Amino acid sequence: MTSPHSPVPSSRGAGLTVHDLTVRYGSTTAAANVSLDVAPAETVAVIGPSGCGKSSTLRAVAGLAPVAEGRITLAGRDITALAAARRNIGLVPQNYAVFPHMSVAGNIGYGLRARRTPEPLRRERVRAMLDLTRLEELADRRPDQLSGGQRQRVALARALAIEPDVLLLDEPLAALDPQLRGGLRRELAAMLSATECATLIVTHDQHEALSLGSRIAILRDGHLVQFDTPQVLWNDPADAFVADFLANALLLDVHRNHDHVLALDGRWRIPLGQLAVRPTGHGVSRLLLRRDSFTVTDTADEAALEAEVTHSEFAGDSVQLTVRAAGTTMSLRVAPDARIGRTVGLSVAGGAATLLSPTA
Structure with missing residues (x-):
């Protein structure tokens, strides 16, 4: 029997599709008619200047912002009006939001416990996520004993442990020192390539988008300007804004x-x-x-x-x-x-x- 907080069972095959999405806060339109898609095992980066609508788009997919118009489908089902807890989404917020009173292993297993996953399966999934994120030796530590990069990996492992249909990353490296970002960007790319879920990354960092995204969606003033591979955006930008913003x-x-x-x-x-x-x-x-x-x-x-x-x-x-x-x-x-x-x-x-x- 499915509990009220369990996600609706999915086919895990169709990825994520955002069709003509419009998000409004009162009289302000944060995103207008945005359309994009993310295939299973694909990483798509959404990039643009502050206030362009990228975070509102991610929040709408997560079920944290109201959808004024448009439709969102995930793994073959319409989730536009579905509660956030029933979307089977893994979210890594910008501040990571790891629980300070729990160990690394406890943080990773939190979503599984909330879903009443049987203990043997829960231990197996936590062990697999510790291995994926190379946190085995830190399993018993508290977050205040970890570096920023290690806390980021804990948040990623927690989001992946529930086997989400889509993984949402909100400015995943923004909270880290510039000296750490290059190495952690490569680590993050390797970890994402080992997963099968669709991944949507919101970032303001051009290097991050180019290195992590197999495709990139560029937003400006709430509108989608261009959505294509990094190579096409680099070599054939749609307009002067894309050329300047992505590659100077x-x-x-x-x-x-x-x-x-x-x-x-x-x-x-x-x-x-x-x-x-x-x-x-x-x-x-x-x-x-x-x-x-x-x-x-x-x-x-x-x-x-x-x-x-x-x-x-x-x-x-x-x-x-x-x-x-x-x-x-x-x-x-x-x-x-x-x-x-x-x-x-x-x-x-x-x-x-x-x-x-x-x-x-």
Whole structure:
């Protein structure tokens, strides 16, 4: 017999689907018509600036925020109106929320006890989660005896112990020191690859999204801007916001004119042969420029674009420059010993900028 707090039995096969989700708090729309899906054993990252709606989307999936419009399905069943306790979801909140009065093993087994899982099976699952998260030697310790990374692994093990249909991670590494994040990001990726449940990660960290997500959903002002693989987002961003937010890249509208393209209202004339991709036809195309796409000289010649240097920042093996030309701000990288004055001349390094297909 199913207890009132037990999850509804599921098929564990269809993953998570969010269809035209809208979340409102009073008169404020936090997320509008967001659609995404996560397959079993897949990790999808949701990323965007503060206030973009990513946390509201995750909370709606978890059953912690009301759904104004749209539908959420999980493992083949509609959970839109289902209570949070009956969704079979594993949630790792940003602060981990481990219970201070319980041991590591006690924390991991908490959800299983709440579901009245038989003790032999509960011990087996806790042992498996301790092994997965490499916490065997810490099983009897209290949370105040653990590091931040170890507490994160306890929270992850607790969420996975119940064998959820979807695992929700809210800013999983945000509470950790920057020095720890790289190693723990790799550890987290390895642990997630060993699970079969769908995983949805909310983060503001671009490196985290790119390294953990097999696909990435980018939100802005409550709307989904682009949802695709990291490679597609990196190489073919939907708009200038995606290019800048994900990769600090610049996306310019350009016009092809015989053997050149014209950018910045015709003020920058770039030979077509210097660009990585040459689309067929004429009309408006998009030029994707990264920090290493430029050749920078201390003086502008006839073939270069003159730009004003507005900021420079030493970064060890390079100097990061912010420049402004024809009303457009650009970020670029130069050698640490480069001669930089108040103005520079910009050209495109051969093959280092990508000309994308004409816009429809």
